[in-house]
Amino acid sequence: MSLFWIVVHQLAEIEAMTASKKVITREEWEKKLKDVKIKKEDMNKLVMNFLVTEGYVDAAEKFRKESGTEPDIDLATITDRMAVKKAVQCGNVEDAIEKVNDLNPEILDTNPQLFFHLQQQRLIELIRNGKVEEALEFAQEELAPRGEENQSFLEELERTVALLAFEDVSNCPVGELLDISQRLKTASEVNAAILTSQSHEKDPKLPSLLKMLIWAQNQLDEKAAYPRINDLSTAMLEDPTV
């Protein structure tokens, strides 16, 4: 977070000068960076937040022991959440639904869109496995009433059922529904809903900080030449090309 503020601060300073691009040497830049104190615990919390939100339960447990950082959520619930996510990713949607309902029955009762997407995924899996009759019965019994309640669900349902009309799905205009990415999309939607129900933010903080960093650097580029971070994975400062 602090890194972001340095850049913003720089921006404000430079704004005042308006003249041609200012050049900031590596020395000056590093000195400024050193002046900013970032608490170790804050960095640890950021890491823990990432591990918890993304569901790396073992890593979180180890990190807790090593760094003494307490997660803001019961680690046991991560295991349950990951089991649900995994079930969707493997196509065991019915199993996933039952697990979510055991975790907290409110989630699917108060989230019609998520519930519809899970049922839609179930239908997609039936179609993928060639269970045409079962798929049709399921669509009529479970999904059609949802379509009656909501116009956009009906449209999505029509799109999904259209899969049945094509022998060769590779040519089918709605073929992407059968992609693995569809499962991942549904899985992350469930993951987010479970996190929200546990009063936890659904996205980790780290990626949005990185996005802020990139934004701030882009803003700064217009005003100054400075040692930039180009490769986020190494976070190396690269000398400005003057």
Next chain:
Amino acid sequence: MPSSASASVSASVSVSVSASASSTTTSGPHSDLLTRLTSSESEVQLKALRELKNRIIGNRTKKLSFIKLGLVPPVAAILASKAQVQAQAQAQAHHDSNLLVQSAAALGSFACGFDAGVRAVLDAGVFPNLFLLLSHPDDKVVDAGARSLRMIYQSKLAPKCDFLQEKNMEFLLSLLNSENENVTGLGASIIIHSCESTAEQKALCHAGVVKKLISLLEGSLSQRDNSLESLATVMKNNVEAVSEFVGSESGRALSSVIELTKDRYPRTRLLASMCLIVIRNTSACYLQDIGIKTKLVHLLLELHDDPGQVGDEAPFAFSSLISEKPDLQKLAFEANAIDKLYNHLQKSQLYPKRFQGILLALADLCSKLESCRSRFLSLQALNLVSDALTHDSSDVRTAACMCLRCVSRSIKNLCAGNFLNEMIVPPLVRLLDDPSTSVQVAAISVIGNIAVDFTMRRSLFVQCGGVKQLVQLSKSMDSTVRLNALWALRNMMFLADNVFKEGIFMEFTASSLASVICDPEPFVQEQALALIRNLVDGCIKSVDLVFTEDGMILDAVGRQLQNASTDEIWIQGMHVLSNVASGTEFHKEAVMHQLIPQEDNGTQSFILKFLQSNESQLRTAAVWAIVNLTFPSSPGSFSRLVKLHSAGIVSQIKSMVHDPCPDVKLRVRTALGQFTTFGDCST
């Protein structure tokens, strides 16, 4: 297969899918659920409960059909049988906990967002048993019980909790003080559902609930949201609670709510702004600076963009912010509110609640400021509103009428006849027949507004059968409907020509008019008299109308003047007499007959009482009648003056020469001037 073929394929599939939806039943493999739920083996019961729960969650159709199959009572029976914790072996205890969790979850799901389900659960008598679960040693059972109760408390059907009873208050505090988030959430739901009266709000404050809720603002996301909503409930229209809240922690509680209007979660932003609106609306001394006002306006307009529940509720919150407050309406106008709301209105397939909310918000925006109305009309928004008059939902139809009513307050557009057209009048007249009374009343009130200037195209209204309908409605069983129908007819009668007046009169008939004048409700009587007043205002021919059927209308007016007891009724009735007295000799004598009864039974004439009234409008009307009765060029004026003199009226008028009201004074002088042309008969 070419992709062009897919369209027809998917279309035909969709037809078969939705057609079969209505015939979906729960027979077949699931009809044995009932048997399994009532099985003597608890293993079988547990499996059946889980299956039932997983089938109904998220599925309203299933909930309804299982309720009809009678599955709620056996689930309730399982819960009731295990709710009392008994000393038992661990394995058995674990099994019982499972049964409780599953049955509570199933009951909660039946009740979730579904009033029929709430009713079924309450009817099964399981409500007290669910409360027992809150003190269960197993946390999972506590969670399940609290969740289910919360679902029930979200419905209007849930029983109210009487906070004035000490043990209930203690119980509520124990919920709010719990470590368990679901339990504190339940406490908040109970407050939101049950706290209505000021006495209850005060009791909650005295018990320290405001403090507790403030501390929950620091809690988890859901605790924060619950706390904001409960705080709004406790503070609404309660100055004492507001000042406790604003003053607590030297203003930090208020600042943290203001901070929460910037939260990343839209729901939290909405609830925080609703809390601030309640504070503002309750105590005029807080949150008055332009900065916070502007912020709230912009925030609420932005929340309209939310596709979910927050977006549905945002227009209602916006309305409560701007309603009756021209300064905020102006800010909203400057923030482009009319255009923004109009853009939302243009979206197809609006959820009825949102549709209703946006129409009401537009109504509030246009209720006072002409600038808002002009902008609204320039956007052609009227077309969308007139479409809404035929919407399936009665709430939307009512809201569309309210919106039209506020927009039609624009005198400029009213005079231009911009509302009296084929697009608006026929659907409005059809709404007079609406099965919902609130729609009827709302439609009548629009007609009343636009009827004020009917000079141009009143024929359109008559052609649609509007007059006939209104006359029918003025005889309705519902007094609000009668009141509004008479008010609309009264406005229509205003400055109308004689042919039109006669049309309404014939439709109404003299005997019905006489009977609405004597309506049991005073406010209906007043409107009826005002209607007659407008009827007899103007030409002699229309005055003649009240003399049909032996003058029964005039007799009814006289009776009301004698017997009624409110100034408003007297004022309207006196204006009727004064208007009639402007007519022919015959008319004037009839009025004299009402004013001074033939047989002197010792009672004072009511006009003396009116002349001495504190209400200047009543004095004006009374003097005006005397002026009309003693008009010098009328042959009978002198003999009438003599009668008025002996009834003590002339001397009363003489005593009013310095009346504090200029209107009265002017007419008193006219009257006195007329008296002197006959020579002073008092000497």
